[in-house]
Structure formats: C-alpha cells, structure tokens
Amino acid sequence: MKKILLFxxxxxxxxxxKLNDNFHCITDFFYQKRHNPPEIMSCEETVKYILxxxxxxxxxxxxxxxLISGRNVCYQVSTQEIRDxxxxxxxxxxxxxxxxxxxxxxxxxxxxxxxxAKKFWKHHLSYCRKYWYQYLIKDKTYGNAxxxxxxxNVRNKDRENISNYxxxxxxxxxxxxxxxxxxxxxxxxxxxxxFDNAKSVKRILGPSDxxxxxxxxxxxxxxxxDKSSLILLALGPTATILPFDLCDxxxxxxxxxxIDTEYEWFKMNASEKIPIKNKMVYEAGKGxxxxxxxxxxxxxxxxxxxx
Numbered sequence: 018m019k020k021i022l023l024f025x026x027x028x029x030x031x032x033x034x035k036l037n038d039n040f041h042c043i044t045d046f047f048y049q050k051r052h053n054p055p056e057i058m059s060c061e062e063t064v065k066y067i068l069x070x071x072x073x074x075x076x077x078x079x080x081x082x083x084l085i086s087g088r089n090v091c092y093q094v095s096t097q098e099i100r101d102x103x104x105x106x107x108x109x110x111x112x113x114x115x116x117x118x119x120x121x122x123x124x125x126x127x128x129x130x131x132x133x134a135k136k137f138w139k140h141h142l143s144y145c146r147k148y149w150y151q152y153l154i155k156d157k158t159y160g161n162a163x164x165x166x167x168x169x170n171v172r173n174k175d176r177e178n179i180s181n182y183x184x185x186x187x188x189x190x191x192x193x194x195x196x197x198x199x200x201x202x203x204x205x206x207x208x209x210x211x212f213d214n215a216k217s218v219k220r221i222l223g224p225s226d227x228x229x230x231x232x233x234x235x236x237x238x239x240x241x242x243d244k245s246s247l248i249l250l251a252l253g254p255t256a257t258i259l260p261f262d263l264c265d266x267x268x269x270x271x272x273x274x275x276i277d278t279e280y281e282w283f284k285m286n287a288s289e290k291i292p293i294k295n296k297m298v299y300e301a302g303k304g305x306x307x308x309x310x311x312x313x314x315x316x317x318x319x320x321x322x323x324x
Contacts, residue, residue: 045143052150054122056158060167063117063160064185067271073264074271075106075257076117076162079141084254086148092226092299093254099229103254106261107152113264117160117272118153122146134170165276168283169290179283186276190215190249196242198235198259199251200225201324202297202307205277207315209284219246220315222322225297228255234323236262239270249273 058066067074080090085103089095109116120126121138130138142149153159167182168174194217197205201222206212221238223231232255239248239259248263248270250256256272263270278300281293290301295310310316 042139042143045146048146049123054126055118055149055153056156057118057120057122057126058158058161059120060161060164061182061185063115063164064182064189066115066160068188070113070115071269072113072115073260073269074115074117074160074164074273075109075260076160076165076272076274077103077107077257078119078162079138079145081107081254081257082145082148082152085152086145090254093229094227096229099254099258102258102261104152106258108154109261110154110157111261111264114260115160117162117164118149119162119166122149129172130170131172165274166279167276168279169287176286183280183283187211187214189271190247192216194243194246195219195249196221196239196246197249197251197318198223198239198256200228200253200297201322203251203277204296204310204315205249205251205273207296207310207312208294209277209280211277211280218318219320220318222319222324223252223255224324226253228252229258231255231323232258235259238321238323239263239268240266242268244268247271251275251277 066072080093081103083090084093084095085100085107087095087100093099107116119138121142127135127138164186168179171179190212191214193215195212195215196219198221199205202225206218212218219242221235223235235252235255236259242248244267248268250259250270250272251274252259256274260270260272278293278296278298281296282291285291290298292298292302295307297307
C-alpha cells in the first residue's frame with residue numbers, strides 16, 4: 018500500500034512540475050515577442066576586446082541571476098548584500114569594466130550549443146528571462162560570458178579551432194605577473210600548461226563555497242598586490258563582483274571562471290562533464306573526494322589563504 022501511495026504521490030509531483038514548466042514556457046514565449054534579445058559579442062570578439070582595451074571583466078550566468086532574484090545556489094546563499102552588489106555590477110556602465118552575459122537569449126545565439134545546453138538555458142530563461150531583462154541596460158553591447166565556457170557545451174568541437182581559441186585566451190596573461198584568486202580546491206593551471214606563458218603566478222585561496230562571506234578580506238589581500246599584476250578570479254559570484262571594485266583601484270581583474278576545467282576537458286578530449294583529478298568541479302560530482310595535493314610548484318605559488 019505504501020508503494021502505491023508513494024507512486025501516486027511522485028506522479029502528482031511530476032505532473033505539477035510539468036504543468037508549471039509548461040506555464041512558464043508559454044508566458045516566456047509571449048514575453049520574447051515583446052522584447053528584443055540583448056546584443057552580445059562572440060567569444061572571440063570578447064577576448065580581442067579585452068586584449069585591445071585592458072579592461073576588467075565581470076561575468077554573469079544563471080547562478081548570479083538566481084542570486085539576484087533571491088534564490089540560493091549550491092555554493093552561495095543569497096543575501097540582501099550580495100543581491101545589491103550583483104545588481105550594481107550588472108547595471109554598471111563603467112568604461113573600464115566589461116560586463117559579460119551568456120549568449121542564450123535567442124535561437125540564433127544558442128545555435129552553437131549542444132542540445133542539452135540548449136534545453137538547460139531555455140528552461141532557465143522560461144523562469145528567469147524577466148529578471149535578466151529587468152537588470153540589463155537597453156541598447157548596450159555585452160561581452161560573452163562563455164569566454165571560459167568554450168568547449169564542453171560547444172556543438173562543433175573542432176580541435177584546431179578550439180586550440181586556436183585557447184591560444185587567443187592565453188594572450189591575456191602572456192608575459193604578465195598574475196595573481197590567481199580561486200577557491201581552495203579549484204587549482205587553476207595545476208598539472209597543465211594553461212599559465213606557462215605567464216611571467217609569474219601567485220595564488221590567493223578563498224573558500225570553495227560561500228566565498229562572499231570572505232569578500233572584504235579577499236579584497237584587502239588583493240589590494241596588497243602590485244597594480245601591474247593581472248588579477249584572475251575563479252570564485253563564483255564573488256569573482257563577478259570583485260572586478261567592479263578592483264577596476265576603480267587601478268587593477269585589471271578578470272573573472273576567468275571555468276577556463277581551467279574547460280581546458281582540462283579539451284585536453285582529455287572529453288565528450289561530457291567528468292570529474293578532474295584533484296580539482297573541484299561542481300558540475301561533475303561537486304568536487305566529492307577532492308583532497309589535498311602534494312604539488313611543490315603549486316604550493317609554492319600560494320601567498321595567502323582566506324578560508
């Protein structure tokens with residue numbers, strides 16, 4: 018009897034969720050008819066813009082907009098403060114800060130994504146498009162948030178083209194002193210050649226989740242670094258906000274996000290999101306089992322831990 022009741026309960030929940038999804042899809046369809054999608058550069062155009070201008074970069078994805086709308090994500094609780102800060106950044110029109118958003122707001126923009134990614138973004142937008150359009154500046158051209166999401170969800174995985182794109186991205190830190198501000202288990206560039214062309218690499222480690230709880234401490238630690246250094250950030254929504262403050266202080270700070278994960282998957286020739294040894298990957302096992310590492314080079318680059 019319990020199994021029968023559980024079956025009907027699960028069917029009821031499934032039906033409710035399906036009806037809710039269908040309702041949002043219908044309302045979003047009509048919402049799209051009344052609003053034009055934002056103008057967004059291609060990934061290559063975005064990287065070339067960064068190289069040309071030396072601007073700082075803040076990237077927005079589904080997590081940041083969920084946080085603004087008051088919903089928690091698995092690695093960051095939504096608070097009034099973080100909502101206000103993210104709203105401030107996405108509405109910014111600073112000349113030395115490039116705000117990047119995902120190119121997902123029309124079928125044309127989504128055309129280069131694999132089917133599962135298209136499905137994810139269409140579902141996300143059916144619930145959240147109104148929030149995106151509420152915060153974005155009308156008639157502004159945005160950078161592409163997929164500059165660091167350049168492999169696993171891309172439909173055409175031509176090895177030569179993607180290799181050339183990574184080479185273009187690497188020019189951002191070519192022969193520069195870089196400060197990598199990352200989650201304690203992210204370990205960007207460890208075990209691969211991603212940063213081999215940098216002049217030097219130093220690391221400031223923050224929490225693997227709830228990074229915003231250490232925002233002020235992280236900002237103060239970065240402010241101790243020379244302004245000629247390039248700040249590369251991989252710390253969830255915290256990395257979206259930091260460039261907004263740092264660019265006013267004379268730093269070039271770039272939210273580089275998942276670039277190392279995508280580079281590792283590219284090197285593996287992976288066809289799906291899979292765990293990466295000794296690195297936190299929230300999209301593949303949520304970093305389960307990732308422990309300490311005994312990598313002399315990596316450990317020597319750590320100048321501060323704010324956990």
